[in-house]
Amino acid sequence: MDTIYILLILIVATLAYIGFNWFQQRKILKTLTEEQFREGYRKAQLIDVREPNEYEAGHILGARNIPLSQLKMRMKELRPDKPVYLYCQSGSRSARAAQFLYKKGYKDLSHLQGGFKKWTGRIKAK
Structure with missing residues (x-):
């Protein structure tokens, strides 16, 4: 019986942590559609947070x-x-990057909804 209570407490704590992070990200980070992203990325610092x-x-x-x-x-x-x-491949790494940058004083943060895999615009490949 004690094991069930401990598991329930751990599950509730994990869900609370996930919920807190989700609300925190929504507060500090603007999620932009591809169209919105295209409108503003030339005037901004465009950063790909994926691996090389x-x-x-x-x-x-x-x-x-x-x-x-x-x-x-x-x-x-x-x-x-x-x-x-x-932007990253799907949106999760860019959200983590935004949280880190926000803590360091960066305030105007946006990321591409769905990440690079949803991008239909022009790309450059090596």
């Missing part, structure tokens, strides 16, 4: 590759006074 091999396979024209795994070390490459448009 993913970036080389294909990326949005004009994007810089700063992988999520390197973001902490390469943060100085981003200006906090300009909008930052993020």
Whole structure:
């Protein structure tokens, strides 16, 4: 019986943590449709947070590759006074990148709904 209570407490705590993160991301990050993303990404810092091999396979024209795994070390490459448009393969890494940048003082953060796999615009591949 005690085991059931412990499991229930762990499940509730996990769901609360997931819910908190979801609401936090919605507060700090604008999720843009492809059309909205196209309208503003040329005036912003366009960052692909995927790994280099993913970036080389294909990326949005004009994007810089700063992988999520390197973001902490390469943060100085981003200006906090300009909008930052993020994208990854599906949207989860760009959301984590936005949380990290928000904690470091970046406020105008947006990401592509559905990520690169939903992008239908022009791309560049090596």
